[in-house]
Amino acid sequence: MNFESYPPPFRQPPQNSYSENYTTSHTSTALQDSDFIPTIDLQCLNQLDNKLEDACPIHLPFILFLGYPALSPSGTALLKRSQDINWVEGLNVPLGQLSQIQPQDFTLASFRVLLEEYRKHLARVARALFDSMLKNLNLDTIESKSNLSESNGSLRVYRYPYYSNADSAWGMDVHTDSSVLSILNQDEVGGLEVLKDDQWFTVKPIPNTLIVNLGDMMQAISDDEYKSVKHRVKVNKYKERLSICYFVFPEEGSVIRSLKYKPFTYSDFQAQVQQDIKTLGHKVGLDRFKLITND
Ligand SMILES: O=C(O)CCC(=O)C(=O)O
Numbered sequence: 001m002n003f004e005s006y007p008p009p010f011r012q013p014p015q016n017s018y019s020e021n022y023t024t025s026h027t028s029t030a031l032q033d034s035d036f037i038p039t040i041d042l043q044c045l046n047q048l049d050n051k052l053e054d055a056c057p058i059h060l061p062f063i064l065f066l067g068y069p070a071l072s073p074s075g076t077a078l079l080k081r082s083q084d085i086n087w088v089e090g091l092n093v094p095l096g097q098l099s100q101i102q103p104q105d106f107t108l109a110s111f112r113v114l115l116e117e118y119r120k121h122l123a124r125v126a127r128a129l130f131d132s133m134l135k136n137l138n139l140d141t142i143e144s145k146s147n148l149s150e151s152n153g154s155l156r157v158y159r160y161p162y163y164s165n166a167d168s169a170w171g172m173d174v175h176t177d178s179s180v181l182s183i184l185n186q187d188e189v190g191g192l193e194v195l196k197d198d199q200w201f202t203v204k205p206i207p208n209t210l211i212v213n214l215g216d217m218m219q220a221i222s223d224d225e226y227k228s229v230k231h232r233v234k235v236n237k238y239k240e241r242l243s244i245c246y247f248v249f250p251e252e253g254s255v256i257r258s259l260k261y262k263p264f265t266y267s268d269f270q271a272q273v274q275q276d277i278k279t280l281g282h283k284v285g286l287d288r289f290k291l292i293t294n295d
């Protein structure tokens with residue numbers, strides 16, 4: 001395992017040689033708010049985060065992130081508290097902006113072709129799944145169909161470094177996705193867990209198999225018939241994990257109308273989520289849009 005390729009905050013001293021020096025010399029930064037992840041160097045992480053932002057060429061819509069996967073639309077981390085650090089780094093690609101890339105060099109050109117290809121296939125899967133769910137719900141209307149814009153969306157590539165102290169960190173904290181659908185391609189390492197009937201289940205990796213998570217938008221569109229699944233990612237002690245997730249959202253301006261929720265657009269939802277994360281430190285989600293009923 002070449003852990004030199006990890007960003008410094010994720011580089012771990014070899015097991016058992018974790019030195020006093022390392023801990024004490026970093027206490028003021030690494031442990032400033034809590035001892036949730038004892039070995040991570042928060043200051044170093046923030047500096048790297050800033051460097052990543054600076055290094056990402058202006059003409060590329062890609063966003064690199066480190067430790068904090070909740071991002072604003074412009075790509076800055078919404079939270080920067082040490083207790084919110086997730087053991088993950090990643091690349092976020094807004095697929096609707098791929099055409100803006102005029103790559104001068106061969107590597108970027110082929111990367112763009114790959115992304116376009118990936119998007120094309122997963123867009124087809126997303127549309128087929130969404131339309132059949134609408135049919136099941138008797139919501140087969142043009143307006144409902146616009147609640148999915150499969151050609152936009154975003155693609156995220158994640159790397160979850162291995163971590164000897166895996167029990168003290170989350171690869172990704174428990175959350176629901178804000179998307180309509182999220183289609184995940186995970187490697188064989190595993191670590192994804194979903195909550196069902198108050199119990200956590202491991203999603204066993206099966207080669208050549210995609211995992212489809214329903215997001216908050218799908219729950220609202222279906223009037224709670226389909227639930228947005230709570231999930232989280234565990235860190236592996238010995239192996240890094242890679243996953244790629246394609247998120248699809250409603251069309252810009254498309255209104256989600258249902259019986260249990262106020263009419264809202266995805267932009268309304270996203271703005272509320274951003275505000276809640278900033279002010280409360282966590283996402284409230286669909287409860288913000290639920291209609292109050294008297295029964
Ligand atoms: O990497 C995974 O398995 C899950 C990622 C995830 O939950 C997310 O991106 O929202």
Ligand SMILES: [Fe+2]
Pocket residue numbers: 175176177182231
């Ligand atoms: Fe997720």
